[in-house]
Amino acid sequence: MVEWTDTERKAITTLWGMINVGEIGPQALNRLLVVYPWTQRHFGSFGNLSTYAAIVGNAKVANHGKTVMGGLEIAVKNLDNIKNAYAKLSVMHSEKLHVDPDNFRALAECISVVVAAKFGPSVFTPGFQEAWQKFLAVVVSALGRQYH
Amino acid sequence: MVKWTEEERCIIRGVWEKVDIDEVGAQLWARALIVYPWIERYFGTFGDTFTTTAILNNPKLAALGKIVLAALDTAVKNMDNFKGAYASLSRVHYEKIKVDPEHFRLLAECITIAIACKLKAELSPQVQSTWQKFLSAVVDSMSMSWSSEPLCQFCLQLISSKL
Numbered sequence: 494m495v496e497w498t499d500t501e502r503k504a505i506t507t508l509w510g511m512i513n514v515g516e517i518g519p520q521a522l523n524r525l526l527v528v529y530p531w532t533q534r535h536f537g538s539f540g541n542l543s544t545y546a547a548i549v550g551n552a553k554v555a556n557h558g559k560t561v562m563g564g565l566e567i568a569v570k571n572l573d574n575i576k577n578a579y580a581k582l583s584v585m586h587s588e589k590l591h592v593d594p595d596n597f598r599a600l601a602e603c604i605s606v607v608v609a610a611k612f613g614p615s616v617f618t619p620g621f622q623e624a625w626q627k628f629l630a631v632v633v634s635a636l637g638r639q640y641h
Numbered sequence: 642m643v644k645w646t647e648e649e650r651c652i653i654r655g656v657w658e659k660v661d662i663d664e665v666g667a668q669l670w671a672r673a674l675i676v677y678p679w680i681e682r683y684f685g686t687f688g689d690t691f692t693t694t695a696i697l698n699n700p701k702l703a704a705l706g707k708i709v710l711a712a713l714d715t716a717v718k719n720m721d722n723f724k725g726a727y728a729s730l731s732r733v734h735y736e737k738i739k740v741d742p743e744h745f746r747l748l749a750e751c752i753t754i755a756i757a758c759k760l761k762a763e764l765s766p767q768v769q770s771t772w773q774k775f776l777s778a779v780v781d782s783m784s785m786s787w788s789s790e791p792l793c794q795f796c797l798q799l800i801s802s803k804l
Contacts, residue, residue, distance in 0.1 A: 512680070520766075527766040528773060545767050609757035610764055614668060617758055619675040620693050626676055 495631050497572055504624035508608065509569045511616070517607050518562025519555035523548055524603040525596075532596050562604070568632045576635045583639035594637035601629035642660045645720055652771040656756065657717045659763065666707035669697050672751040679769045680744055709748070716779045723782035735786035742784040749776040 497505075525532050526548050533542045539553040548554060564582070571578040586592045605626055609617045617625075656787075674696050682691050687702060689695035693704055696702065712730065719726040734740045753773060757764050764772070 524766040524769055527772040548666070549766070604752060606769060608755045609754045610761045612758075613761065614755070614758040617754075619668065619671040619697065622672055622754060624675045 494573070498595045500620065501624040501627065502572060504621045505569065505572070505628045508612075508616075508625055509565070511612065512562075512608065514562040514565075516518060517604070517611065518560070519558035520607045521600065521604040522554055522558030522561060524606065525600050526554065528603065529596070529599045531600065532599065535590065535592060535596075550603075559598070565632065568628065568635075572628075576638055577630050579632065579635035580639060583636050585641040586636060594633075594640055597633040597636050601626075601633050606631060642721065643723070643774075649774070650720060652768055653717060653720070653775050656760065656764070656768060656772050657714070659760055660710065660756060661759070662707055662710040662714075665752075665759060666710045667703040668755050669706035669709060669748070669751060670702040671699075671706075672755060673748050674702070676751065677744075677747050680747070683738065683740065710752075713752070713779065716775070716782075720775075723778055724785060727770045727779070727782040728785070731783050731786040734783060742780075742787050745780045745783050749780050752776065 526536070526542060527545060536542060536557075537556070539551060539557070541547040542551065542554070567578050567582075568575050586594075586597075605622070608625065609622070674690060675693055684702070685689045687699060687705075690699060690702065715726050716723055720798070753769070753776065756772070757769075760768075
């Protein structure tokens, strides 16, 4: 089981308290689709993703970004049981959505970049970055757990 | 050789102009060591690098961060010849420092995070994409000694076994 120090728990809950999922989520998903364009293949039903402007202006992308970011709430509320908390979502991403689990890592990276850009170095200190990236790494691992 | 469009060159220069080497350099290794603590193994001669406080206040780490960014400046000025520009630096990291080349990628990630903190919204998705392409190419060039060496050794063994 993942061990969290008190400092890490505080960093994660502090950052989470400052994050507006409707703001950060869409930006993170936009970045994923632009920086790692092969991820666009999962969004065939989202309409036009053929240009940068199309992606950034796409309401379905924005909405889905918000949904995905909101999904992190499960982890924040279940820090000591993230693996089980994401079991069903993991099965869904594996069996129904057929997402390459490496893409979870790519999205986590995009989320971190957006959080860093939003809050700057005085909030997103090296200590906060460590806790946040460890938190996301645990979520990424949990989402990949049910793959076979 | 990596191909760059005029727009990409402009984006890279634009990002680089905004990077204060002293400011970003000082936090670079702190982020790498705190987020990826196994990297400590390279810094045996740097004094105390074992606690967050020690890392954040270590002058040798801050100085090394500035050196790394100065070397990145080389890349910005030699975008059509990373391999030439980084050949000897790559060799040093392979033969002398014995770096795991995966760690170049981890440091590159910390560079991007530090720059995101600085540039904020100016590091748009498009700019991030171009910047990461640039860093990826730098990481590839720094890693070149690792991919050529085993092949050289193999060929040398093959030749000597046939003599």
